[in-house]
Amino acid sequence: MKLEAxxxxxxxRGRKKAPVLEHFSISISSGERVGLxxxxxxxxxxxxxxxxxxxxxxxxEVLLDGRQIRKYRGVCPVQMVWQHPETVADPLLTLGRxxxxxxxxxxxxxxxxxxxxxxxxxxxxxxxxxxxxxxxxARALHPAVRFLLCDEISAMLDLVTQAQIWNFLMEEAKERxxxxxxxxxxxxLLEKVCTRVETMPWQT
Amino acid sequence: xxxxxxLKIRPGQITAVVGASGSGKSLLxxxxxxxxxxxxxxxxxxxxxxxxxxPKRAERLRGKEIALIPQGVTWxxxxxxxxxxxxxxxxxxxxxxxxxxxxxxxxxxxxxxELYPFELSGGMARRVLIASAVTEKPRLIIADEPTPGLxxxxxxRILGHFRELAEEGAGVLFITHDLELALTVADRVAVFYAxxxxxxxxxxxxxDAGRLRHPFTRALWNAVPAHGFRPIPGAQPYPGTVSEGCxxxxxxxxxxxxxxxxxxxxxxxxxGGMVRCLYPERRTAG
Numbered sequence: 033m034k035l036e037a038x039x040x041x042x043x044x045r046g047r048k049k050a051p052v053l054e055h056f057s058i059s060i061s062s063g064e065r066v067g068l069x070x071x072x073x074x075x076x077x078x079x080x081x082x083x084x085x086x087x088x089x090x091x092x093e094v095l096l097d098g099r100q101i102r103k104y105r106g107v108c109p110v111q112m113v114w115q116h117p118e119t120v121a122d123p124l125l126t127l128g129r130x131x132x133x134x135x136x137x138x139x140x141x142x143x144x145x146x147x148x149x150x151x152x153x154x155x156x157x158x159x160x161x162x163x164x165x166x167x168x169x170a171r172a173l174h175p176a177v178r179f180l181l182c183d184e185i186s187a188m189l190d191l192v193t194q195a196q197i198w199n200f201l202m203e204e205a206k207e208r209x210x211x212x213x214x215x216x217x218x219x220x221l222l223e224k225v226c227t228r229v230e231t232m233p234w235q236t
Numbered sequence: 237x238x239x240x241x242x243l244k245i246r247p248g249q250i251t252a253v254v255g256a257s258g259s260g261k262s263l264l265x266x267x268x269x270x271x272x273x274x275x276x277x278x279x280x281x282x283x284x285x286x287x288x289x290x291p292k293r294a295e296r297l298r299g300k301e302i303a304l305i306p307q308g309v310t311w312x313x314x315x316x317x318x319x320x321x322x323x324x325x326x327x328x329x330x331x332x333x334x335x336x337x338x339x340x341x342x343x344x345x346x347x348x349x350e351l352y353p354f355e356l357s358g359g360m361a362r363r364v365l366i367a368s369a370v371t372e373k374p375r376l377i378i379a380d381e382p383t384p385g386l387x388x389x390x391x392x393r394i395l396g397h398f399r400e401l402a403e404e405g406a407g408v409l410f411i412t413h414d415l416e417l418a419l420t421v422a423d424r425v426a427v428f429y430a431x432x433x434x435x436x437x438x439x440x441x442x443x444d445a446g447r448l449r450h451p452f453t454r455a456l457w458n459a460v461p462a463h464g465f466r467p468i469p470g471a472q473p474y475p476g477t478v479s480e481g482c483x484x485x486x487x488x489x490x491x492x493x494x495x496x497x498x499x500x501x502x503x504x505x506x507x508g509g510m511v512r513c514l515y516p517e518r519r520t521a522g
Contacts, residue, residue: 044355071389073360077357118308188307188381189256190254192256192455193471194459195466198465199467217391219388220462221461224465
């Protein structure tokens with residue numbers, strides 16, 4: 033399978049003069065782990081949002097196997113794991129209920145991500161950022177998912193946990209033939225994890 | 237959550253606290269400021285300038301002498317423009333100018349003042365939080381994970397700025413999970429594990445694994461992407477769940493019977509640093 037952004041232009045409402053992305057293209061094939069780097073504020077997260085179908089480009093297309101990503105029904109095969117996990121979990125639901133909204137999570141994932149059963153009855157504010165991020169990963173790894181967009185997912189993790197999670201994700205990606213987009217500022221990490229690294233165009 | 241925690245922050249020094257997620261780092265910051273949640277309990281003493289830091293005193297000093305740079309970008313008021321948040325209600329020209337300068341210091345233009353938090357990127361939101369903390373010229377800065385999501389250049393600029401503030405006489409407590417980053421700027425490093433300080437060392441001890449004293453500190457070192465990216469198996473016990481023995485016992489390759497039974501393992505001086513381990517690693521050459 034192939035996920036691609038073709039000649040995409042995007043601006044936020046009311047900011048037509050300062051597009052975040054202009055004629056930008058990128059493609060990721062199954063089994064690839066593509067690194068993406070750029071200084072902050074250059075549209076890395078916006079690109080992920082477009083690729084996952086949360087936003088519609090002003091011009092250009094986002095295609096999964098030649099079909100528009102927004103046309104897919106059911107579980108979206110492209111899932112995003114966000115930079116700030118504390119902003120993507122419902123603060124009024126226990127994490128167990130949040131997880132169930134995404135469908136049953138395989139036991140194997142819970143073990144591999146070191147999610148303790150006791151955390152399921154807690155609220156997001158009662159877990160640390162790194163613990164929440166593991167929930168977000170478990171939630172994003174539904175069996176129907178083919179591409180995972182990782183937006184600085186380990187920037188808040190300690191080194192041991194970071195190494196654990198990436199070793200796990202690389203293993204998982206190989207086994208399932210997932211395509212990964214890895215956004216990070218850490219060159220050493222990208223070099224270890226990715227099959228190739230792209231730099232976003234430098235805008236002024 | 238946190239137990240047996242001791243830590244000194246001196247003026248003119250940057251002390252880094254490095255620990256895993258969930259090891260209680262943010263709680264440490266919040267306890268200094270007196271903003272712990274209502275269902276928490278704290279024992280022990282916090283001294284500031286040699287005097288007891290009571291909740292009343294903390295309330296008076298925080299935001300002025302003691303500044304917090306919080307971890308979450310959700311600490312910004314979502315309904316207020318950035319400029320207004322920095323000015324904190326004062327509208328005189330001097331305050332305006334100070335805020336503009338603070339933003340500029342971190343590479344944010346004047347147009348940022350007109351944006352709402354949701355219009356900021358992750359990295360920009362972080363820089364706004366930092367600018368907001370230093371507009372007051374604090375004497376103690378508690379930076380709780382100030383840099384994730386920033387590119388190397390922006391991170392280096394902010395850390396360079398901490399160094400400047402320290403040289404002007406402020407004490408900086410730099411809380412981070414990122415050991416490599418801590419080492420680029422800190423004078424002393426305290427390593428947290430499951431809510432305890434397990435090692436305190438000079439930053440230069442981290443130049444090679446052989447100079448580190450606690451097995452977990454060595455494991456951290458080995459997990460650095462450039463040093464091999466080798467994780468140790470297992471996870472940290474949740475702080476407060478280990479009632480006896482060494483909390484690292486479950487992940488330690490060298491754990492012995494005594495380690496699991498020991499009632500309390502003190503933080504003791506060892507080869508120039510402090511370590512909480514019955515069988516600390518001896519210094520090896522290389």
